[in-house]
Amino acid sequence: MHTGTSTTHDTHDAHDHIHPPPEGFVRKYVFSLDHKVIGFQYFFTGLLIMFIAGSFAELVRLQLTDPNGAIMSHTAYNEMFTMHGTAMVWLVLIPLVTGALGNFVMPLQIGARDVAFPWLNMASFWILPLAALILFSSMLWGGPHAGWTEYPPISLADGTAGALWCLAIFTIGISSTMTGLNFMVTIMKMRAPGMTWTRMPLFIWATFATALMNMVATVALSVAVGALFLEHVFNVPFYDAARGGSAVLYQHMFWFYSHPAVYIFIIPAFGVVSEVLPTFARKPIFGYKMIAFSSMAISILAFTVWMHHMFPSGIAPWLQLPFMILTYAIGIPTGIKIFSWMATIWGGRIHFTSSMLYALGFLITFTFGGITGVFLASVPVDLHMHGTVFVVGHFHYVVAGGAVMGFLAAIPYWYPKATGRMLNERLAQLGFWLFFIGLNGTFLPMHWLGLEGMPRRTATYAGFAKAFPDAVFWNQFETAFSFLMAASIGLLAINVIWSLRHGTLAGINPWGARTLEWTISSPPPYYNFKKIPQVFGRPYDFDQPLPYRNTDNELDEFPEFGRVLMPIPQPVGAGA
Amino acid sequence: MSQSPSVVRFKGLGPGFWPVTAVLALLSIANAWYFLYGNIDWIMPGSSVPVTDRASDIDGLFKFMAVFGNGIMIFVAGYVIYFAIVFRARSTDSPDTVGVQIHDAPKLELWWTVLPTLLLILLTALSINVWYKIYFGTKAPALTMEVVGHQFYFEFRYPGLKTSVFSKTEPMHLPVGVPVRLLITSTDVIHQFWVPEIRLKAAAVPGLVQNLNFTPLRAGTYDIACSEFCGPDHSLMRGKLVIEPVAAFNKWLDTENKAAAAGGGALNLAGGSAAAGKALFAQKCAACHNNPPTPFDQKLVGPGLLHITDDPAHPTLVTGKTPTPEHIAEILQNGFTGPIGQMPNRQANGLSDKDIANAVAYLISLK
Numbered sequence: 001m002h003t004g005t006s007t008t009h010d011t012h013d014a015h016d017h018i019h020p021p022p023e024g025f026v027r028k029y030v031f032s033l034d035h036k037v038i039g040f041q042y043f044f045t046g047l048l049i050m051f052i053a054g055s056f057a058e059l060v061r062l063q064l065t066d067p068n069g070a071i072m073s074h075t076a077y078n079e080m081f082t083m084h085g086t087a088m089v090w091l092v093l094i095p096l097v098t099g100a101l102g103n104f105v106m107p108l109q110i111g112a113r114d115v116a117f118p119w120l121n122m123a124s125f126w127i128l129p130l131a132a133l134i135l136f137s138s139m140l141w142g143g144p145h146a147g148w149t150e151y152p153p154i155s156l157a158d159g160t161a162g163a164l165w166c167l168a169i170f171t172i173g174i175s176s177t178m179t180g181l182n183f184m185v186t187i188m189k190m191r192a193p194g195m196t197w198t199r200m201p202l203f204i205w206a207t208f209a210t211a212l213m214n215m216v217a218t219v220a221l222s223v224a225v226g227a228l229f230l231e232h233v234f235n236v237p238f239y240d241a242a243r244g245g246s247a248v249l250y251q252h253m254f255w256f257y258s259h260p261a262v263y264i265f266i267i268p269a270f271g272v273v274s275e276v277l278p279t280f281a282r283k284p285i286f287g288y289k290m291i292a293f294s295s296m297a298i299s300i301l302a303f304t305v306w307m308h309h310m311f312p313s314g315i316a317p318w319l320q321l322p323f324m325i326l327t328y329a330i331g332i333p334t335g336i337k338i339f340s341w342m343a344t345i346w347g348g349r350i351h352f353t354s355s356m357l358y359a360l361g362f363l364i365t366f367t368f369g370g371i372t373g374v375f376l377a378s379v380p381v382d383l384h385m386h387g388t389v390f391v392v393g394h395f396h397y398v399v400a401g402g403a404v405m406g407f408l409a410a411i412p413y414w415y416p417k418a419t420g421r422m423l424n425e426r427l428a429q430l431g432f433w434l435f436f437i438g439l440n441g442t443f444l445p446m447h448w449l450g451l452e453g454m455p456r457r458t459a460t461y462a463g464f465a466k467a468f469p470d471a472v473f474w475n476q477f478e479t480a481f482s483f484l485m486a487a488s489i490g491l492l493a494i495n496v497i498w499s500l501r502h503g504t505l506a507g508i509n510p511w512g513a514r515t516l517e518w519t520i521s522s523p524p525p526y527y528n529f530k531k532i533p534q535v536f537g538r539p540y541d542f543d544q545p546l547p548y549r550n551t552d553n554e555l556d557e558f559p560e561f562g563r564v565l566m567p568i569p570q571p572v573g574a575g576a
Numbered sequence: 577m578s579q580s581p582s583v584v585r586f587k588g589l590g591p592g593f594w595p596v597t598a599v600l601a602l603l604s605i606a607n608a609w610y611f612l613y614g615n616i617d618w619i620m621p622g623s624s625v626p627v628t629d630r631a632s633d634i635d636g637l638f639k640f641m642a643v644f645g646n647g648i649m650i651f652v653a654g655y656v657i658y659f660a661i662v663f664r665a666r667s668t669d670s671p672d673t674v675g676v677q678i679h680d681a682p683k684l685e686l687w688w689t690v691l692p693t694l695l696l697i698l699l700t701a702l703s704i705n706v707w708y709k710i711y712f713g714t715k716a717p718a719l720t721m722e723v724v725g726h727q728f729y730f731e732f733r734y735p736g737l738k739t740s741v742f743s744k745t746e747p748m749h750l751p752v753g754v755p756v757r758l759l760i761t762s763t764d765v766i767h768q769f770w771v772p773e774i775r776l777k778a779a780a781v782p783g784l785v786q787n788l789n790f791t792p793l794r795a796g797t798y799d800i801a802c803s804e805f806c807g808p809d810h811s812l813m814r815g816k817l818v819i820e821p822v823a824a825f826n827k828w829l830d831t832e833n834k835a836a837a838a839g840g841g842a843l844n845l846a847g848g849s850a851a852a853g854k855a856l857f858a859q860k861c862a863a864c865h866n867n868p869p870t871p872f873d874q875k876l877v878g879p880g881l882l883h884i885t886d887d888p889a890h891p892t893l894v895t896g897k898t899p900t901p902e903h904i905a906e907i908l909q910n911g912f913t914g915p916i917g918q919m920p921n922r923q924a925n926g927l928s929d930k931d932i933a934n935a936v937a938y939l940i941s942l943k
Contacts, residue, residue: 074808147805153782154765154807241783247766248781281663283675287685312768313804314781317711324703328696332689338652339688345659348675349584352664360660367652371645378699380634380706381641384775387768387803448619453772455803458811467799468621512671542674543581565671 018113021526031126033118034526036418038125039104045128046096047493052136053087056080058486061442061479067465067472077459078145083135085148086165089261090172091132093403097268098176098214099125101410102183102207104418108517108524109201111192111533116185120178127175131168138164147457149258152228152239152250159232166229173222176264180214183207192516194535198292199547201515201539202285205292206271209299213260213267217303221257224250248314255306263302265399266366267295269406270337273359276409277341279513280356281348284540287340294333301330311382320379327377331370338367353511354428358409361436365401369394372447390450396443400485408435411492416510420522421503427495434488441481445474512564515539519548581672590662600654604647611642627773627798627819628790633706634775640702644695710776714789717757719750725760725767725780727806728813729924737829739836739910742923743800743815750792750817751825758788763918768804771817779804792819845901845933853938856931864919869942878917884939901936908932 022028032038059080062071069077107115115121138144138161146155146162155162187208191200200208227238228250237243239250270291278285285291307315307323341363350356372394376382385391408431412423452468454461465471509518516533517524537547546564588594610616616639617624626632663675722733730743741748750756760769762780769788770777773796778786802813820828858867863877870880872890883890885899894916897903909932911921922932 074811078805078808078810145808151766151805154805157765157807241781246783248784281675282665282673284677284679286678287680290680290685312777312786313766313779314784314786317707320707321704324707325700328700331696332693335692336685336689340685342652342655342659343681343684345656345663347584347586347590347678348659348663349665349669349673350660350663352660360656363656364653368649371649374645374696374699375638375641378637378641378703380630380703380710380775381638383710383777384634384638384772386777387770451619451772452621453770453799453801455770455801455811457805460811463799463812463814464801470618541677543583543677 018527018530031122033114033122035103035107035114035118035121036524036528038121039100039102040418041125042095042099042103042128045125045132046092046100047496049087049132050092050096050489051493053084053092054486054489056084056087058482060084061482063459064461064475065479067460067462067475069460072459074459075145078147078457079139079143081457082144082147082150083139086135086144086169087132088399089148089265090169091128091135093265093399094172094176094214094261095128096407097265097403098179098183098207098210099128101268101272101407101414102179102210105203105410105414105517106183106207107186107190108417108520108528109204109515110187110190110195111516111529111535112186112190113528113532115182116190117182120182124175124178124182127171127178131172131175134164134171135168138162138168149251149254150225150228151247151254152231153247155228156231156239163229163232166225166232169225170222170229173218173225176214176218177222180211180216180218183211184215187211192529192533192535198289199535199538200292202274202288202291202295203268203271203515205295206267206274209295210264210267213264213299213302217257217260217264220253221261224253224257227253248310251310251313252306255309256303259306259309260299260302262395262398263298265403266406267299269362269366269403269409270295272406272410272413273341273362275513275515276355276359276413277344278540278542279413279511280351280353280359281345282351282512282542283344283348284538284542285340286343286346287336288538288540290336291340294336297333298330301326301333305330308377308382311379312386324377324379328374331374331377334370338363338370353412354423354425354432355409355411355413355511357429357432358405358412358435361432362402362405362409365397365405365436365439369397369399369401372397385450387455388450389446389454389456392456393443393446393450396439396446400439400443405435405439408432408492411496413511414517415496415499416503416506417517417522417524419500419503420506421499421501422506422510423495423499423503427491431488431491431495434484434491438481438484438486438488442478442485445478449474509564514542514546514564516548518564519546581674582670583677584663584673584675586662590659592658592662596654596658600651603650603654607646607650608643611639611646622773622794622798625794627794627796628775628792630706630710630790631773631775631793633709637702637706641699644699710789714755714757714791716755717789718754720757720759723748723758723760723769723780725762725764725769725802725806726920726924727764728802728809730767730769730800730802730813730815731924734829734832737832737836739832740921740923741832742921743813744926745923747797747816747818748800749825749828750819751822752792752795752819754822755789755791759785760788761785765806766804767802767806767813770801770803771798772801773798774817777803795819795821844929845905845936847930848933848935848937850934850937850941853934853936853941856935857938860925860927860931861935878919881939882942884942886943901940904939905932905936908935 029037063069063077141160143161144150144158144165150165187204230236231238237245239245239247241247274285274291305323305327308327311320376385376394412428415423449471454464454471461471506522508521520529534549535547615624620635623635724731732741732748760778760780762782767780768777769780774790776788776790778788796819798817800815800817802810865878866874866876866880869882871882872879872887874880893899893903894912894914895907908927909922912919
């Protein structure tokens with residue numbers, strides 16, 4: 001019982017001490033509880049699966065170089081695009097943007113020593129390889145074939161492979177929910193003293209909005225694929241119209257999750273861009289409150305728009321209207337964000353690091369994907385565009401041009417913090433140009449191909465090519481450019497591994513950035529912060545001293561807690 | 577570190593801001609002009625001469641969005657590139673050179689919230705107008721017909737036509753100037769009926785009937801495509817639509833009816849070859865009926881056909897008729913729908929008269 005006579009036995013004291021790092025390889029690197037190691041585990045697992053899923057995409061592209069199908073059977077092609085989509089969405093994007101970035105960066109940015117529930121965090125990660133194993137093992141039974149959406153009744157033809165697909169998605173859903181819960185609690189309860197909600201870095205706002213969606217939405221997906229699993233294995237007719245079920249029911253539950261899922265990948269990218277732009281423009285983020293507010297608004301509106309994926313799919317016409325209007329409504333906070341980012345670089349002093357290039361590229365490609373989204377949201381226009389490669393183009397501008405670009409901006413930005421060494425900047429910049437050019441070359445022509453009449457998910461398109469002969473040229477064009485993107489990701493992997501040993505030493509704060517993770521050594525010690533820092537100001541005022549006290553870490557880097565400086569000469573080309 | 581940072585200085589909104597804005601505005605106007613007055617058939621097929629009344633409505637909406645959407649894109653990309661160039665760091669900068677330290681500009685933010693909102697409200701109003709026409713604008717269609725999706729063809733059922741038309745073997749026909757309503761459904765998995773030039777599509781969902789309403793305006797031949805993934809041969813699920821003057825359409829209906837009537841009686845089963853029938857069975861029937869044939873109860877999708885003529889437990893065919901060659905041929909010609917399942921008809925299965933004769937010869941040889 002607290003007597004009130006002593007202030008030193010404050011309840012916080014029990015936690016305010018440093019644990020020694022674990023001994024032994026297994027506890028250190030395999031079943032680690034350290035959020036930074038878990039972040040690395042997510043990163044390397046995600047990157048590995050990205051190679052597999054990316055090579056499936058290249059096979060899909062190669063097939064389409066010939067209108068009659070260049071390299072494989074219809075069935076094999078259907079399996080490839082299904083596995084590409086499934087693996088990219090659930091095993092690459094969500095683990096990379098929430099698992100890798102969220103885990104590594106979030107606790108450091110809020111001045112915490114770890115996430116709220118380290119054991120839960122470890123369990124969340126280890127579910128990922130398990131789910132990957134289940135998903136890829138389904139290929140031994142012929143693989144799933146019905147697209148990453150696996151709509152019944154066609155997906156019921158997948159048999160065992162389809163059941164394994166459901167099991168894999170159900171399993172990874174558990175991981176997402178747990179991570180969402182963990183991150184929400186961490187952000188709500190473990191921020192350093194003085195870090196009020198409006199002093200949080202915008203990446204934390206983004207992670208918070210993402211965690212909210214992860215926690216709430218994933219359950220709907222679990223129910224949808226759980227029921228599909230029961231239909232596969234026990235023939236329970238949830239989705240069989242002939243026996244009283246409904247094929248459209250699955251689509252409702254699937255999209256109730258999967259629309260927020262798109263925002264689950266894109267909002268962390270918003271967070272990354274909101275960190276990278278001010279740092280390299282040497283300017284405060286423009287409209288901090290509006291950016292934070294719009295992340296939350298988007299994450300809540302995300303739950304109210306799912307039927308815009310289903311305008312022609314069998315819903316009552318009157319029901320299309322509210323979903324069209326709510327989808328337009330999302331355009332408003334998204335527009336506010338884009339304009340605020342543009343205003344952030346206006347009047348700045350812009351340093352073209354590879355990170356900044358990706359963030360600037362993001363502004364262009366993501367805006368394009370957002371605008372084509374407004375086209376698709378209009379019911380009448382969607383009745384033409386739905387189910388065509390226009391949708392594929394739009395989606396990839398948002399996901400590859402938004403989420404992946406944001407992620408690629410984050411890699412060179414936080415790599416020095418994570419490893420203590422810089423990425424090779426020349427290689428990273430080359431990677432940017434390959435990715436940016438490759439992305440536009442691959443996905444831009446899809447817009448007019450789709451409008452001209454090319455349905456998506458077609459193993460061959462001889463009929464369409466007869467009506468629109470240019471289709472062959474444009475498909476070959478897309479395939480050629482898609483390899484630039486692949487090369488870019490290959491370069492990234494080489495760079496990440498090469499720089500682990502050969503990159504120039506980073507020091508504490510190579511970018512002159514202002515959030516808390518840049519006040520501790522690189523890589524951070526096991527306990528992150530020797531003393532929990534105190535925060536007494538906003539993070540982005542580049543003309544002010546750092547708003548932190550009690551950092552005691554390497555004070556020589558911040559004499560008198562002075563302003564952070566942009567290292568000169570520029571880091572461009574450093575490490576080469 | 578008491579010295580103050582060196583904050584960048586420049587005049588107005590930045591060197592060359594207004595000339596750049598003027599260039600971007602000109603580009604946007606050029607874009608608008610192109611979409612409103614140029615020939616964009618290479619983007620939207622047949623937009624220069626709309627094929628249906630709804631197509632011209634939807635194209636109008638599309639052009640509105642292309643004008644404003646591309647315009648916004650031109651400004652965003654243009655300003656991002658311009659800002660990046662004008663506000664780049666210089667080699668003469670000191671380590672504490674920073675940009676203009678502003679945090680917000682409430683008036684500006686109000687504008688960029690209100691203007692897009694107004695634009696989206698306008699777009700909503702225009703979209704609802706077209707949406708209303710699509711679903712409720714056709715009060716009394718003069719032609720109501722059914723479109724049924726199957727793996728991997730469309731079946732078209734016309735009022736006044738005794739047999740269905742199948743996209744595998746024959747084009748769909750529609751008359752010019754007549755308001756039509758398509759009732760769309762499916763018997764197996766989800767398909768989508770789409771004619772790019774009509775602009776409209778609807779999913780064919782088992783257990784659900786959706787409708788599309790429009791009036792064809794321009795005669796011609798157009799492609800039909802399935803735009804919802806429906807199985808291995810989804811990409812081959814295509815057909816043709818012939819839009820023709822009313823007289824030609826009626827003449828076509830007439831010819832179809834005569835052919836259907838003639839097809840019923842003129843079949844000659846006598847010359848059938850059981851050996852050819854056996855090969856045909858392996859090729860066309862074995863997907864649904866066990867091959868080699870099994871007794872009735874060993875079903876695959878359809879029943880086993882081993883004792884089709886001499887099964888004491890099943891003295892009649894599924895149609896309830898005696899198992900004569902003629903009655904077997906009837907099922908092959910017309911297909912079958914009943915509690916036991918469904919079988920496509922000869923057009924859907926692609927069976928010639930000779931094929932039917934061979935198949936019957938083979939089936940009656942099974943004992």
